[in-house]
Amino acid sequence: MTDTTAQTGNGRPKGYRSTRYEGLLPFAILAIAGVALPLFDDSYIGLIATRACIYWILVAGLNLVVGFAGQIAIGWVALLTLGAYTTSVLTAGAAMPALPPYLALLIAAVAGAAFGVIVGLPALRLRTFYFAMTTLGFATIVTQVALAWKSVTGGGIGVAGPVFPSPFEPGWGFYYLCFGLAAVATWMTANIAASRFGRSLVAIRDAEVAAEASGIAKPLLLVTVFMFSGALAGIAGGLFASLQTYITPDAFTFDLSILFFIAILIGGRGSIIGPLLGTIILTVLPEFAAPLVAWSTFLYAALLLAIVLAMPGGIADLLDFKNRRPLERHREVVPRPEMLAHLLRGEGSILSLANVVLSFGGVRAIDGLDLDVRPGEVHGLIGPNGSGKTTTLNVISGYYAPQSGSVRLGDAVLPPGAARARASHRIARTFQTPRVIGGASVLDNVKIGGTIDGHGGFIEAMLTLPRHRRDETALRERALLALSAVGLESLADVRADRLQHSELRFVEIARALMLSPSILLLDEPAAGLSAEEIRRLGALIKSISRAGTSVLLVEHHADLIFDICDRVTVLNLGKVLAAGTPDEIRSHREVVSAYLGA
Amino acid sequence: MLESIVSYGLAVGAVYALIGITYNVMFTASRVFSFTAGMLGMLGGVLGALFIDQMGLPVIVGLVATLACGAVIGVVTEIVTVRPVLKSLEQHLYVLSTLAFALLVQQFTAIEWGTEARPFPRLFKIGAGFLDQQFWLPLLACAVTVIGLELLYRRTLIGRAFLAISEDNYAARALGLPEQWLRIASFMLAGMIGTLAGFSGGELLLAFFGNQSILNFYGFVPVALGGMGSNRGALIGGLALGVFQQTANFLVGGVFAAVAVFAVFIVVLLLRPEGLAGALGARRV
Numbered sequence: 024m025t026d027t028t029a030q031t032g033n034g035r036p037k038g039y040r041s042t043r044y045e046g047l048l049p050f051a052i053l054a055i056a057g058v059a060l061p062l063f064d065d066s067y068i069g070l071i072a073t074r075a076c077i078y079w080i081l082v083a084g085l086n087l088v089v090g091f092a093g094q095i096a097i098g099w100v101a102l103l104t105l106g107a108y109t110t111s112v113l114t115a116g117a118a119m120p121a122l123p124p125y126l127a128l129l130i131a132a133v134a135g136a137a138f139g140v141i142v143g144l145p146a147l148r149l150r151t152f153y154f155a156m157t158t159l160g161f162a163t164i165v166t167q168v169a170l171a172w173k174s175v176t177g178g179g180i181g182v183a184g185p186v187f188p189s190p191f192e193p194g195w196g197f198y199y200l201c202f203g204l205a206a207v208a209t210w211m212t213a214n215i216a217a218s219r220f221g222r223s224l225v226a227i228r229d230a231e232v233a234a235e236a237s238g239i240a241k242p243l244l245l246v247t248v249f250m251f252s253g254a255l256a257g258i259a260g261g262l263f264a265s266l267q268t269y270i271t272p273d274a275f276t277f278d279l280s281i282l283f284f285i286a287i288l289i290g291g292r293g294s295i296i297g298p299l300l301g302t303i304i305l306t307v308l309p310e311f312a313a314p315l316v317a318w319s320t321f322l323y324a325a326l327l328l329a330i331v332l333a334m335p336g337g338i339a340d341l342l343d344f345k346n347r348r349p350l351e352r353h354r355e356v357v358p359r360p361e362m363l364a365h366l367l368r369g370e371g372s373i374l375s376l377a378n379v380v381l382s383f384g385g386v387r388a389i390d391g392l393d394l395d396v397r398p399g400e401v402h403g404l405i406g407p408n409g410s411g412k413t414t415t416l417n418v419i420s421g422y423y424a425p426q427s428g429s430v431r432l433g434d435a436v437l438p439p440g441a442a443r444a445r446a447s448h449r450i451a452r453t454f455q456t457p458r459v460i461g462g463a464s465v466l467d468n469v470k471i472g473g474t475i476d477g478h479g480g481f482i483e484a485m486l487t488l489p490r491h492r493r494d495e496t497a498l499r500e501r502a503l504l505a506l507s508a509v510g511l512e513s514l515a516d517v518r519a520d521r522l523q524h525s526e527l528r529f530v531e532i533a534r535a536l537m538l539s540p541s542i543l544l545l546d547e548p549a550a551g552l553s554a555e556e557i558r559r560l561g562a563l564i565k566s567i568s569r570a571g572t573s574v575l576l577v578e579h580h581a582d583l584i585f586d587i588c589d590r591v592t593v594l595n596l597g598k599v600l601a602a603g604t605p606d607e608i609r610s611h612r613e614v615v616s617a618y619l620g621a
Numbered sequence: 622m623l624e625s626i627v628s629y630g631l632a633v634g635a636v637y638a639l640i641g642i643t644y645n646v647m648f649t650a651s652r653v654f655s656f657t658a659g660m661l662g663m664l665g666g667v668l669g670a671l672f673i674d675q676m677g678l679p680v681i682v683g684l685v686a687t688l689a690c691g692a693v694i695g696v697v698t699e700i701v702t703v704r705p706v707l708k709s710l711e712q713h714l715y716v717l718s719t720l721a722f723a724l725l726v727q728q729f730t731a732i733e734w735g736t737e738a739r740p741f742p743r744l745f746k747i748g749a750g751f752l753d754q755q756f757w758l759p760l761l762a763c764a765v766t767v768i769g770l771e772l773l774y775r776r777t778l779i780g781r782a783f784l785a786i787s788e789d790n791y792a793a794r795a796l797g798l799p800e801q802w803l804r805i806a807s808f809m810l811a812g813m814i815g816t817l818a819g820f821s822g823g824e825l826l827l828a829f830f831g832n833q834s835i836l837n838f839y840g841f842v843p844v845a846l847g848g849m850g851s852n853r854g855a856l857i858g859g860l861a862l863g864v865f866q867q868t869a870n871f872l873v874g875g876v877f878a879a880v881a882v883f884a885v886f887i888v889v890l891l892l893r894p895e896g897l898a899g900a901l902g903a904r905r906v
Contacts, residue, residue, distance in 0.1 A: 095716055145887060148894045151713040152654035155720075156841050157890070160883045163834065171876035277834065281724065288717065317732055324724035331717045332705050 049296050049342075050209070053303075057202050061195045069198050070266075075306040076201035077262045082283050082302045083208040083295075084255030087248050089284065090292040091221060093228030094146045094245070095155040098162030100280035102253050105138050106131040106260020107184070107270050108169060108176055114185035117175075124185040124265070131257040139253015140246055147242050162280055169272040181271035184264035193265075201262055208255055211485045213295045215251075218484035218491065219470065219477045219498065220244060225293055225460055226471050233458035236420060237534070238446025238475040247481050278320040282306075285327045291337025293462055300338050346518045354514075356529050358559055360566030362508035363536075366501065369571030371398030371541045372433030379418060379428030381597075388414045389425065390597035396542065401564060401574045403584040403605075406594035407618055412577040413455060415594070416544050419575070420452050421445045432542065446475050451535035452544035457527035459534075461520030465511060468519050468530055469502040472537030505533040509563065525552045532563070542573050549580045561587045581619060585609060593618060626867045628751040632825055634863020635759035636662065639766060639818030640840025641847075641855030643811045646770075649787035649850050650807030651707065653715045657698050658815055659837025660723040661691055663830060665819020666741055667734050670828035673742045680744050687820050688813045695812025698722060699805050723833065731830040738831070741823030755824035762821035766814055767856055783807060787850065839866075842886050848896035 060072050085099050113119075113127035122130070145157045169176045176182060186193065191200035215221050226234035227241050234241065264270045286305050290297030309319040330337060374396040381389040389411045396402045404412050417423045419430055421442035430437045432448050451472065459468050477498070479491035506512045509529040514522065519530060528548050535543055545564065549557045557580060565587045568574045578584050584591060585605040593600040593614050600618075601611045608614055643658040668690050672683035702718035745754045773780035785793040786803055794800050818840075819832070826832050843862055847854015862882065869878030889897065 095713070097720065145891060148891050150894070152716050153845060153890060153894070155716055156838065156845070157887060159834065160838055160886065163838065164880055164883050167876045167879055171874070318728070321725060321728035321732065324721045324728060328702070328718060328721035328725065331714055331721060332701075335709075335714070 046296070049300075053299070054206065057206070061198070066194070069195060071307060071310050073198045073201050073266055075303050076198070076205040077259050077266060078283065078286070078306055079205045079299060079302045080201070080208045080262070081256045081259035082286050082298055083205070083212045084252030085283055086287050086290075086295065086298045087212060087215060087221075087224060088143070088252050089287045090290070090294065090298060091216060091224040091228065092245060092248060093225075093292065094143070095151050096143070096146075096158045097155050097284050098142070098158035098160070098277075098280055099256060099283050100275050100277065101142060101158070101161040101165040102135050102138060102256035103260040103263060103279065104165045104169060104272075104275040106135050106257035107264035107267075107275070108182070108260075109134045109257065110261030111182045111184050111264045111270055112175055115182055117177075117182070124187050124261075127185060128258060128261040131261040132254040133257070135257020135260065136250040136254040139249040139251075139256065142253070143245065143249030146245060146249075159277075162277060166272045166275055169275075176272075179271060179273075181269055184266070184268050184270055185261065186268075187265060193268075197265065201266075204258065204262070209295065209299065214487050215481070215485050216293075216295055218495065219474050220247075220481055220484050222463065222467050222471055223474055224248065225463055225467075228292075229460040229462065230458040230471075232422075233454065233471065233531075233534070235442045236446065236452055237471050237538070238443055239471075240443060251481075251485075278323075281320060281323055281327075285323045285330075288330055289326060289337050291339025294337070294339030296342065297337050297339030343518075345516070346521065350514075350517060350521060354523075354526070356510045356526055356556060356559065358510040358529070358563040359507055360563055362504055363566055363570045365504050366508060366536050366539060367567065367570040367572050368539045368541075371571050371573045373397050374419070374542050374573060374575070375431050376415070376419070377429050377431070379415075379425045379430065381414060381418060381423055381425040387597050389418065392428070392594075392597065392599060394592055394599075396573045396575050398541070398573050399568055399571055400589040401568045401576055401587050403588035403591040404575060404577045404594065405579070405581070405584055405591060405618065406600070409596075410594040411597040412594055413546055414597075416452065416546055416575070416577060419445075419542075420450060420544060446538060449538055449541040450544065451538040451540035451542070453528070453531040453535055453546055453548055455546045455550070457524070457531050459519045459527055459530055461518070463519060464516050465519050465522065465530055466499070466502055466506065466515040469505055469533045469537060470498050472505075472534035473498050473501055475538075501537055502533075505536045508536060509533045510559075525556055528552065528560075536567070540572050542575065543567060545574060545576045545578075547578055548576070549578055549583050557583055622871065624751045626871055627864065628756040629825070630864035630867035631860055632756040632759045632822065632863070633866065634860035635763035636818050636822035636826065636836070636859075637839045637843060637862055638763050638856045638859025639759070639814060639821075640836050641844040641859050642766060642770070642852050643815040643818065644840060644844050645850050645852055645855055646807055646811040646814060650783065650804045651699075651703055652790075653703050653707070653719070654849070655698065655703070655715070655719040655811075656723040656837060657694075657702075657719050657726075658811070658840055659833045659835070660726050661694065661812055661815025662819040662822075662836040662840065663727065663730070663833040664691065664694065665816035665821075666823040666826055666828040666832060667730055667819075667830065668816065669820040669823050670739055670741050671734070673744075674740070680742075684820060687816050691812035691814075691816030692809045693812070694726070695808040695810070695815075696805055698812070699808035703804070703808070704801075723837075727830055727833045734828070734830060736830060738827040738829035741826075741828050743824065759818075759821045759825070762817050763856070763859075766817065767852060770852060779803075779806070839882075842882065844896075846886070846889055846897055851896075854896070 081103055088094050088096050109131040110127045113122045113130060114124050142158060142161050146154045170178055187197055187200060190196050223234060223239045223244055226239060267274055282305050286301035287298045290301035305323065309315045376392055376394040379389050379392045392415065404415060406412055418425050421440055424439035437448060438444065477494040479494050483491040503512060503515065506515055509532050511526060511529055511533065549560055552560060561583050564574055588605055591605055591608045592602045593608060595617055601608055601614050640658050640662050643661060647653060647655045665687060668687040669683055672678045672686050673680060702722045703715060706714045706718050747754050774784055782798050782803055785798060786800055839862060843858025844855050847858040866878050866882060869881050
């Protein structure tokens with residue numbers, strides 16, 4: 024059934040719709056419970072529920088930073104503090120004329136967004152532990168400033184929180200305000216998570232190199248997410264101050280930061296429902312047992328340790344019934360090259376390297392290399408280990424900047440380095456060890472390859488505006504086409520880490536095809552494949568080139584090279600040893616003695 | 622005033638330097654940045670006060686008992702938070718596991734010992750004014766540790782083995798070095814150095830559970846700026862940080878001193894993520 028739908032180009036794998044609504048069920052239950060909660064008419068329950076909603080507004084945003092982008096931001100309480108003080112000080116009117124609370128809340132969101140960028144900026148340069156430390160530092164500094172800046176914040180004495188007027192007056196009215204905002208926050212983050220921005224965040228987390236090759240702009244994306252997350256934290260801070268009625272720096276302990284952070288990890292990275300449940304559990308749990316309150320942070324820490332050591336997937340993993348269904352045992356990847364015509368544009372241009380030199384210290388990895396890859400041909404690049412094959416690919420795809428020489432595509436000179444800009448030149452590649460996102464579905468992995476073809480912006484994705492929906496529809500169609508071209512459409516919904524190694528190689532090719540590449544760089548695609556799979560791979564590669572895409576193939580399987588290549592270049596010690604048709608190479612005396620063996 | 626800035630600054634700086642060295646000792650053995658460094662410093666103060674003040678043990682017995690506890694906690698850290706995670710693919714998990722373990726110990730301390738800062742006993746009645754023992758004791762501890770580590774690394778076989786695994790883990794294992802035991806030994810050593818830091822600086826910093834996060838951060842600043850793994854960087858950076866902090870405290874007040882240290886830390890790291898003396902790692906494709 025998938026076969027026929029995929030051929031028409033607009034089908035979806037069987038069961039796609041149903042799994043989609045399956046995922047919505049927990050949200051619906053929580054929404055109904057949240058709306059019906061005032062029926063209890065118990066102000067204590069109301070207080071806890073309001074607190075859970077406020078925490079979730081912050082955690083929802085932080086989830087994109089921690090759970091999706093994988094940045095270890097443990098000091099996020101700093102933003103809650105900032106939002107709380109901004110709202111309180113502006114509504115109190117001690118330092119300046121008092122503002123209405125809603126306007127103050129809005130300003131807190133803006134301040135939170137700005138500060139979120141400042142707190143997050145080091146993530147662009149620093150490694151995980153360093154970044155964790157800087158967020159920790161921010162959390163300490165903000166509290167100290169609040170203590171010291173007495174004229175505005177009231178120092179240790181504190182300041183009164185804002186009171187929202189009717190219909191959101193303290194009590195159930197205020198609860199509904201918080202609940203409504205929490206619902207909106209859930210909706211927006213879920214939209215982002217399901218968009219190309221959400222997938223890009225996960226790609227940055229788990230397959231950064233592949234994200235770069237797909238043209239994902241990490242700095243811009245992270246800054247946007249930090250801004251969004253900071254704005255939500257600012258709003259949460261304003262609501263928190265109102266709930267507390269009076270705030271002092273003591274209210275913003277590091278324990279709160281830990282709660283937010285651990286709620287996400289207990290919930291599971293890359294999930295929305297998991298962290299939502301995590302937040303509710305962590306907020307509610309200590310309330311049920313009074314003796315637990317003193318031990319609550321101890322318990323959070325114990326939970327974190329248990330999660331990290333025993334269940335890194337968190338609650339979301341437990342709820343992921345779909346991926347526990349067994350897969351078919353003896354699967355075969357059968358590519359269908361006839362689908363390529365729908366994917367490739369057939370307008371390749373010539374790739375030429377002229378006199379490229381790249382040395383690492385004293386070693387000349389590439390030593391004056393000239394290479395032309397013509398449209399519509401498969402060009403093999405072979406040579407002994409250390410002859411500079413992968414290094415050549417890395418120069419072309421911009422991971423290395425050569426010391427001299429030029430790389431051109433058609434008339435355009437490709438800037439040295441600048442790996443991320445290669446995707447816009449329609450240069451796609453695969454990697455020696457497949458770089459896929461294990462926790463994402465095969466379909467989502469493939470969609471990563473088409474990221475730069477989206478038109479809608481971050482806000483459009485957040486609100487699911489029409490242009491974004493069109494992007495997503497187009498991306499899904501293309502991804503399904505690419506998957507059926509490489510023969511993996513039946514595995515579209517399966518989590519990628521459940522696939523076999525050989526299947527991952529085809530996933531990478533499908534991802535590369537999403538770009539409609541004019542040049543496709545393949546780095547040992549046949550490694551680890553069976554003889555039959557290699558034969559099918561060869562046919563697929565050949566069809567890709569015949570559809571107009573030039574293919575540069577680095578490979579050790581001599582049979583595959585001589586079978587499908589139109590021309591072959593042999594490298595030795597970073598220099599061209601020989602170049603020509605497969606027949607010429609096969610009988611080239613030096614090549615035979617240096618590499619092929621007699 | 623100058624004398625008090627220098628003596629107090631150097632003393633606190635020596636504690637920072639020792640915590641920095643604690644980070645380094647764990648890092649060189651396992652490539653793990655561990656949140657437990659500040660925890661060990663905090664425990665040094667609390668355990669010292671517990672053994673000597675509360676239980677009335679002689680000073681030297683109290684010191685030995687504190688260091689022994691540090692060693693045990695070091696070993697537990699390795700077994701519980703480092704070993705299981707090193708095997709897994711996602712190596713940054715150690716950030717979370719060590720953070721969780723450090724928090725567990727801190728919270729336990731807060732509940733059992735209390736959240737108020739308690740005084741640390743006066744150990745020796747030597748020196749007065751700016752030569753008071755609370756000022757020279759951390760410096761002495763720091764000097765002993767640095768010289769001891771240097772002798773260990775340069776002169777003994779086990780010390781060379783430490784260097785070997787930090788230089789090239791795989792090659793060292795191929796040579797037949799017992800990597801796991803060396804790692805345990807390093808964490809044990811780190812446990813002792815960390816608690817020694819808290820013990821020697823006990824009179825200045827008091828026996829207080831909140832010292833953990835302060836020491837975690839200010840112990841990390843010198844190693845991050847000096848380059849991870851460099852004890853020289855930790856020593857110079859730690860002492861400089863202590864004096865800088867005290868100067869700023871006197872001149873512009875505590876909060877701005879904290880903000881200033883933090884600003885310098887962030888700016889330097891953004892300009893040179895590998896630290897002032899470190900080198901960049903290799904490319905990952």
